[in-house]
Amino acid sequence: xxxxxIADNSIVLENLKxxxxxxxxxxxxRINSVYDPEVENANExxxxxxxYEFLEQEGFEVHLxxxxxxxxxxxxxxxxxxxxxTLLFEGHTDVVSAGDIEKWDYNPxxxxxxxxxxxxxxxxxxxxxxxxxxxxMIYATKAIKDSDVPLKGKxxxxxxxxxxxxxxxxxxxxxxxxxxDVDAGIICEPEEKNLCLVQKGALRLGITINGKMSHxxxxxxxxxxxxxxxxxxxxxxxxxxxxxxxxGKHEYLGWPSITPTTIQTPIKGVAQINVxxxxxxxxxxxxxxxxxxxxxxxxxxxxxxxxxxEQYPSGDDKFYATLEIIDNRPVVECDIDEPIVKALAxxxxxxxxxxxxxxxxxxxxxxxxxxxxxxxxxxxxxxGDREVPHQVxxxxxxxxxxxxAKMYTLAALNFLNGN
Numbered sequence: 001x002x003x004x005x006i007a008d009n010s011i012v013l014e015n016l017k018x019x020x021x022x023x024x025x026x027x028x029x030r031i032n033s034v035y036d037p038e039v040e041n042a043n044e045x046x047x048x049x050x051x052y053e054f055l056e057q058e059g060f061e062v063h064l065x066x067x068x069x070x071x072x073x074x075x076x077x078x079x080x081x082x083x084x085x086t087l088l089f090e091g092h093t094d095v096v097s098a099g100d101i102e103k104w105d106y107n108p109x110x111x112x113x114x115x116x117x118x119x120x121x122x123x124x125x126x127x128x129x130x131x132x133x134x135x136x137m138i139y140a141t142k143a144i145k146d147s148d149v150p151l152k153g154k155x156x157x158x159x160x161x162x163x164x165x166x167x168x169x170x171x172x173x174x175x176x177x178x179x180x181d182v183d184a185g186i187i188c189e190p191e192e193k194n195l196c197l198v199q200k201g202a203l204r205l206g207i208t209i210n211g212k213m214s215h216x217x218x219x220x221x222x223x224x225x226x227x228x229x230x231x232x233x234x235x236x237x238x239x240x241x242x243x244x245x246x247x248g249k250h251e252y253l254g255w256p257s258i259t260p261t262t263i264q265t266p267i268k269g270v271a272q273i274n275v276x277x278x279x280x281x282x283x284x285x286x287x288x289x290x291x292x293x294x295x296x297x298x299x300x301x302x303x304x305x306x307x308x309x310e311q312y313p314s315g316d317d318k319f320y321a322t323l324e325i326i327d328n329r330p331v332v333e334c335d336i337d338e339p340i341v342k343a344l345a346x347x348x349x350x351x352x353x354x355x356x357x358x359x360x361x362x363x364x365x366x367x368x369x370x371x372x373x374x375x376x377x378x379x380x381x382x383x384g385d386r387e388v389p390h391q392v393x394x395x396x397x398x399x400x401x402x403x404x405a406k407m408y409t410l411a412a413l414n415f416l417n418g419n
Contacts, residue, residue, distance in 0.1 A: 005419050008149040009350075012409055016143040018402045022122070024054070025135035025401065026111035029124040034097050035165065041070070044093040044161045047131075048072045051093070051138070051159055058142055060157075067161055067172040074159040075178055078145050080416065084153025086181045087340075087415050088376075089141065089408065090170070090366055091134035091188035092163035095126040096390050103392045113398065120398040127396040129389035133188035133382035134159060136401055140408035153416045156182060163366050166327055170366035174373050184340035184377050186411065187367035190384025190396070193352070193404060194359035195344055197379060200253050201288035201331035202364045203297060206324045207232060207305070208267070209280045216274040220316050225280040226265060228308070228319045232282070233260055235304040243292065250289045252360025259285045283326070287363070290331050298325065329364040332371035334379055340415055344379055347410035351403055362386075381407075 028047060036042035048064065051074050055062040060076040067073055074093070098108035106112045106123040113122050122132070141155050158178065160169025173179060209229060214222025240258040249255055265271065265280035286297060305321045312319035334341060336358070348356040367378035383404035384396045413419055 005417070008147075009410060009413060009419075011149055012143050012147040012413065013406060015147040016139060016405055016409055018139075018405065021135050021139040021405060022398060022401065024139065025127070025132050026122065028131040028135060029111035029122070029126050030109055032109050033093050033095055033126070035071070035094050035162065036097075043070045045070050045072060047093045048074050048159070048161070051134075055138070055157075059145070065172075065176070067169055071161040071169070073161060073169050073173055074157070075173070076141075076157040076159075077154055078141055079154040080151030082150065082152045084151075084416055085183040086154050086156055087412055088156045088158055088179070088182045088185040088370070089137035089188060090158040090160070090185055090370075091130045091137055091382075092160050092169065092366060093131075093134070094161055094164050095129070095131070096164050098125050099392060105393055108394070121395040122398060122401075123393060123395045125394055128190045128384035128394050130163075130189050130382065130384075132384060132396045132401050133190065133404065136383060136405035137186070137188045137408050140405050140412065143409050144412060151413075151416055152418070155412055155416070160366060167366055167369060170369050174369060179370060179374050179376065182370070182374070182376050184338065184415065185367060185370050185379075186340070186344065186408065187365050187378050187380040188382045188408070189361070189365055189380050190386060190389055191359065191361070191381050192357075192386055193348065193381055193383065193400070193407065194357045194386075195341065195348065195379055195381050196252070196359045196361045197336060197341065198252055198290065198333045199331065199361040199364055199368055199380065201292065201294060202327065202329040203286040203288060203294050204326040204328075205284040205286065205298070205301060206326050207282050207284070207321055208324075209282070209319070209321045211277060211279055213266075213278040214276040216276060219276050222276040223316055223318050224276045226277070227317060228321065229263055229265070229280050229282055231308055231319065232304065232321070235308070236260065236284070236301070239300055239304070247289060247291050250360070252358070253289045253362065256289045256292060257287045259287070261285045288331055290333065292331070294328055294330060298323070329368045330372050332368050332378075334371070334377045338377040340377055340379055340411075343414035344381060344407070344411045346414050346419075347407045350410055351406045
């Protein structure tokens with residue numbers, strides 16, 4: 001690395017205001033952005049507006065782009081002094097529910113900083129997933145802008161809604177053309193600063209099983225769909241084991257899985273202990289690894305239903321079921337030789353003084369659709385223990401957030417300026 005590059009990098013890091021960044025993250029966490037369709041104004045609007053006003057005040061080109069009423073994406077752009085590539089930083093504004101607040105030791109929306117075993121930790125919903133990393137990516141970009149060093153190309157910030165749901169925010173961002181000029185992306189999620197190059201696929205299915213309502217004392221006069229649920233689960237477990245035997249354990253992603261997650265019976269009306277229900281509905285959360293084809297899996301699940309319908313065509317154990325696809329997120333991978341991977345690897349070594357750790361994301365992220373729909377190479381990385389998201393007493397270490405912000409800063413310089 002030549003002396004001018006070292007000097008520029010040093011200038012930028014000097015402009016990374018980490019104390020201000022931590023205060024900014026605290027402000028983000030203190031804004032409750034849990035989405036609840038049953039509660040008025042329970043969405044990401046307030047935190048999105050706060051981020052929009054901050055970025056506008058800091059001199060960014062910034063857009064507040066409504067996806068659906070009350071749920072806007074924030075998009076900001078910093079354009080360098082020369083033509084070049086476009087790098088995307090992406091992190092979402094929504095957080096999952098705090099659950100039973102009485103089980104928390106700290107206010108889930110308090111962003112309290114506590115010293116634990118000699119390390120300062122910020123506690124609260126979103127500190128880890130992923131408001132801490134949103135703050136890190138914003139302040140990394142702000143440091144580059146404020147330093148006034150030469151920069152080729154542009155940095156685009158995408159701060160969408162609904163990552164924890166059906167990812168309507170990133171889908172809207174892509175559909176409206178915001179990603180058309182993006183050459184590579186850094187997805188800012190809690191991954192212990194591991195460079196995650198592959199993400200599990202997610203296939204969500206719903207199965208409706210029809211039956212016939214009757215008195216619980218006279219089950220033979222009806223047709224209990226709950227027995228059908230049991231038959232389906234038994235067959236799905238066989239399919240899961242067959243896929244595990246076929247594919248083995250992936251180096252970064254572990255085992256593929258087929259998980260029944262919810263069972264509702266009856267679908268409408270009141271469940272009663274002495275009533276055979278009319279119908280049942282179950283959902284499957286299928287997580288896939290390289291080597292699995294989602295269309296083939298859907299066909300295999302449909303095949304199970306078809307075989308059961310053929311095996312139990314009539315009588316009190318008649319089986320009839322229909323299948324629906326709720327969500328479909330494919331496995332995506334990023335080659336280790338991609339420039340964005342090299343830029344992040346170099347930044348990691350500069351900040352941490354060691355070689356990077358490569359890994360995979362056990363679930364899907366917004367980056368899944370950037371790769372699947374636009375073939376954009378993405379790496380998922382950020383501050384935060386990988387096992388802490390969605391837990392009670394969610395936390396993130398302050399030092400981890402600072403190191404991540406430095407890594408984001410240098411990665412952007414490395415990628416755009418070709419350092």
